[in-house]
Each structure stands twice: as C-alpha cells, then as structure tokens.
Amino acid sequence: xxxxxxxxxxxxxxxxxxxxxxxxxxxxxxxxxxxxxxxxxxxxxxxxxxxxxxxxxxxxxxxxxxxxxxxxxxxxxxxxxxxxxxxxxxxxxxxxxxxxxxxxxxxxxxxxxxxxxxxxxxxxxxxxxxxxxxxxxxxxxxxxxxxxxxxx
Amino acid sequence: xxxxxxxxxxxxxxxxxxxxxxxxxxxxxxxxxxxxxxxxxxxxxxxxxxxxxxxxxxxxxxxxxxxxxxxxxxxxxxxxxxxxxxxxxxxxxxxxxxxxxxxxxxxxxxxxxxxxxxxxxxxxxxxxxxxxxxxxxxxxxxxxxxxxxxxx
DNA sequence: CTTGTTGCAAATTCTTTGCATGACA
DNA sequence: TGTCATGCAAAGAATTTGCAACAAG
Numbered sequence: 001x002x003x004x005x006x007x008x009x010x011x012x013x014x015x016x017x018x019x020x021x022x023x024x025x026x027x028x029x030x031x032x033x034x035x036x037x038x039x040x041x042x043x044x045x046x047x048x049x050x051x052x053x054x055x056x057x058x059x060x061x062x063x064x065x066x067x068x069x070x071x072x073x074x075x076x077x078x079x080x081x082x083x084x085x086x087x088x089x090x091x092x093x094x095x096x097x098x099x100x101x102x103x104x105x106x107x108x109x110x111x112x113x114x115x116x117x118x119x120x121x122x123x124x125x126x127x128x129x130x131x132x133x134x135x136x137x138x139x140x141x142x143x144x145x146x147x148x149x150x151x152x
Numbered sequence: 153x154x155x156x157x158x159x160x161x162x163x164x165x166x167x168x169x170x171x172x173x174x175x176x177x178x179x180x181x182x183x184x185x186x187x188x189x190x191x192x193x194x195x196x197x198x199x200x201x202x203x204x205x206x207x208x209x210x211x212x213x214x215x216x217x218x219x220x221x222x223x224x225x226x227x228x229x230x231x232x233x234x235x236x237x238x239x240x241x242x243x244x245x246x247x248x249x250x251x252x253x254x255x256x257x258x259x260x261x262x263x264x265x266x267x268x269x270x271x272x273x274x275x276x277x278x279x280x281x282x283x284x285x286x287x288x289x290x291x292x293x294x295x296x297x298x299x300x301x302x303x304x
Numbered sequence: 305c306t307t308g309t310t311g312c313a314a315a316t317t318c319t320t321t322g323c324a325t326g327a328c329a
Numbered sequence: 330t331g332t333c334a335t336g337c338a339a340a341g342a343a344t345t346t347g348c349a350a351c352a353a354g
Contacts, residue, residue: 020308020353042343056311061344077229081318082343097276106276112268117287120260124249126289127298133265137273137281146279172328172333194318208336213319233343234318 018066024055028063032073037105038084038098076134099139108135170218176207180215184225189257190236190250228286251291260287 015025027048032039041064045057064085067073074086074093086105088094095110113133121129138146167177179200184191193216197209216237219225226238226245238257240246247262265285273281290298 022309022353024310058312058345059310062309065344077233080342081229081233081235083233097272097278099278100280108272108276113265113285116264116268120249120287121289124258124260125292125295126249126251126287127295128252129287129289131285131287133283133285135269135272135278135281135283137278140277143277143279174328174334176335192318210320210337211335214334217320232317 014067014070014072017072018063018070024059025063027053028055028060029067032064032067032085032087038076038078038086038096040078040082040084042082076132095133095135097135097137099142100136102139102142104139166219166222166224169224170215170222176211177215179205180207180212181219184216184219184237184239190228190230190238190248192230192234192236194234228284247285247287249287249289251294252288254291254294256291256294 012021012026014029015021018025028044031044031048041057041060044064045055045060048055048060064073064075064083067087068075068085072088074088076084076086078084086096094107095113096105097108098105110133113131117129117131121127137143164173164178166181167173170177180196183196183200193209193212196216197207197212200207200212216225216227216235219239220227220237224240226240228236228238230236238248246259247265248257249260250257262285265283269281269283273279289295
C-alpha cells in the first residue's frame with residue numbers, strides 16, 4: 001500500500017547516515033520510527049512483505065545493524081535471545097519500560113540509575129563503564145485485562 | 153523439604169533439588185559455584201572435557217537450565233546472544249558488575265535501582281514489574297593494563 | 305559508468321530434541 | 330529392577346556471508 005509521509009521525522013537523514021539512499025533502506029528505517037517500540041528483524045521482514053514492500057531478510061538485518069552502529073537505534077536481546085531494535089532520535093541513550101503483553105514501550109526517566117551505575121563503577125574502580133537496564137511488566141490496559149481474567 | 157542449607161559448598165543439595173543425583177550433575181553444578189562469575193555452557197563443556205570429566209554438551213545445557221529453573225542460578229544473555237549462567241546461593245535476585253576484559257564479576261548493591269524500578273513501574277501503572285540490569289566495564293586490573301597500552 | 309546494495313541460498317553458531325543405552329535409588 | 334539421566338547425532342532457530350545481478354549517484 002502506498003503510504004504518505006505522515007508526521008514522521010524524515011528518515012532520509014538516517015538513511016544517508018548509513019550509506020546510500022535506497023528504497024529498501026528507507027522502508028526499513030521508517031518502520032522502527034513509526035512502531036514506537038522494539039521491533040525484531042524477522043517480524044519486520046514479514047510485516048514488510050505483507051505490506052507490499054518486500055525487502056530481503058538480509059537487508060533488514062544489515063540495515064538495522066547499520067542503524068544501531070550509527071547510533072540511531074538501541075539493540076537489546078529479548079528473553080529468547082532475539083535481537084530487538086528501537087529507534088533512537090537523539091544521541092543519548094535511553095531506557096524503556098516494556099509491556100510483556102502488548103509490546104508497548106515507553107521511555108522512562110533514567111537519571112537515578114545513570115547516577116547509580118556511575119557511582120558503582122567508580123566505587124569499584126571500573127573504567128569505561130556501560131550498562132543496560134530493562135524494565136518490563138504488564139501495562140495498565142493489559143494489567144486490567146489480566147486482573148479481570150483472574151491472575152495470581 | 154530441606155531448608156537447613158546456609159551457603160555450604162555442598163552442591164549435593166542443589167543437585168538433588170533438580171532431580172537425581174548423578175556424577176555429571178555434580179560436576180556441572182559445581183562449576184558455576186567455583187567460578188565466581190558467569191559461565192557459558194559451551195565453555196564449561198570444553199573446560200570439563202579438558203579437566204578429564206567429560207560431560208555431554210546436552211547434559212550441560214540441561215543441567216544449567218534446570219538449575220536456573222530451580223532458582224539456583226541467574227541466566228543472562230551476553231552481547232553475542234549467548235546464555236550465561238551464574239550461581240545464586242540465595243533466593244534474592246542480584247545484579248553484577250562484569251569486567252568485559254577478564255570476565256570478573258562482582259555483585260553490587262542494587263538497592264537504589266530496585267527502588268527506582270519499583271517507583272517507575274508504579275508510576276506508570278505497570279503490574280508484575282520485572283527488571284534486568286547489567287553493568288560492565290574494565291575492572292581495575294584490566295583498566296590499568298588498557299591504560300598502559302594507550303587506551304581509547 | 306562505478307561502486308555500493310540487494311536478494312537468494314548456503315553457511316555458521318548456539319541450543320534443543322529423539323532415542324537407545326547406562327546409571328541411580 | 331524400574332526409572333530417570335546421559336550422549337550422540339540430527340533437528341531447529343536466528344543471524345551472517347558469498348556472490349552475481351542491479352540501482353543510485
């Protein structure tokens with residue numbers, strides 16, 4: 001389906017950032033921007049195929065990896081070990097609260113952890129400290145649904 | 153139902169906890185206890201073979217997985233997507249600071265993050281909140297070594 | 305035109321599973 | 330002795346890579 005540029009920040013900059021500007025890359029880069037959460041390569045590949053913009057799986061992987069390498073996306077691993085990518089508009093790294101039910105993800109104020117991580121690293125004498133933080137749970141909606149269905 | 157175990161170096165309790173007490177399981181369970189850090193199945197498998205206690209790779213995986221399921225080990229994924237296991241003597245979950253160079257890992261005081269994570273989840277209305285935190289960097293020794301070699 | 309990209313399929317890597325044999329209780 | 334565990338090898342999954350055809354600049 002033809003899709004017009006809605007209110008997405010132009011992916012053009014991001015595409016050119018990682019090399020040549022092609023149709024496939026535009027599509028692949030656009031997806032994580034519009035999906036306001038984490039996407040995994042395989043799902044994205046299927047999704048694009050279904051949507052009528054078939055892009056090779058390798059290309060999806062390559063583009064997403066390049067995007068992450070260029071610092072425009074965060075890459076994490078889900079419980080199953082799969083790679084998940086999320087678009088990152090700014091240069092700063094962020095942490096997200098992800099709903100395990102519907103996949104909804106929202107950025108959270110990570111100031112305190114940043115400081116904590118910093119302190120710990122300094123205290124222990126570690127250099128080049130890095131950290132990853134993942135918060136997950138059932139979002140309000142899903143939580144209600146679960147509660148209604150009778151949960152532990 | 154034996155609840156008398158403190159933090160004895162006896163893997164027996166842990167082995168019986170996950171089923172029948174066999175020689176292989178004893179060896180596999182002992183490894184993560186003695187290695188005070190994260191171990192990965194493949195490395196452990198090689199290591200055991202070299203050490204003269206050959207255990208099938210499948211058995212290593214099965215045992216480690218069972219150990220994690222029984223709550224006696226933490227399982228995380230490293231950057232490459234491999235599973236890493238770490239023995240956990242107590243019932244509480246912990247967070248570690250891991251050296252990216254030598255693999256040294258040490259538990260850190262995660263009180264602040266726990267609270268922070270809790271607060272965030274509550275604020276956002278998320279239920280059944282869970283979190284994972286991974287801190288990494290170059291430990292003092294490795295840090296020095298890197299610095300000496302002219303660090304990035 | 306030149307060179308970077310794509311897509312396919314084959315190759316890798318890590319992990320799991322089926323099943324006959326062997327070990328524990 | 331009856332199960333449950335082991336080990337091997339084959340099966341699965343996710344990701345990467347080689348390479349010829351192709352499109353962007």
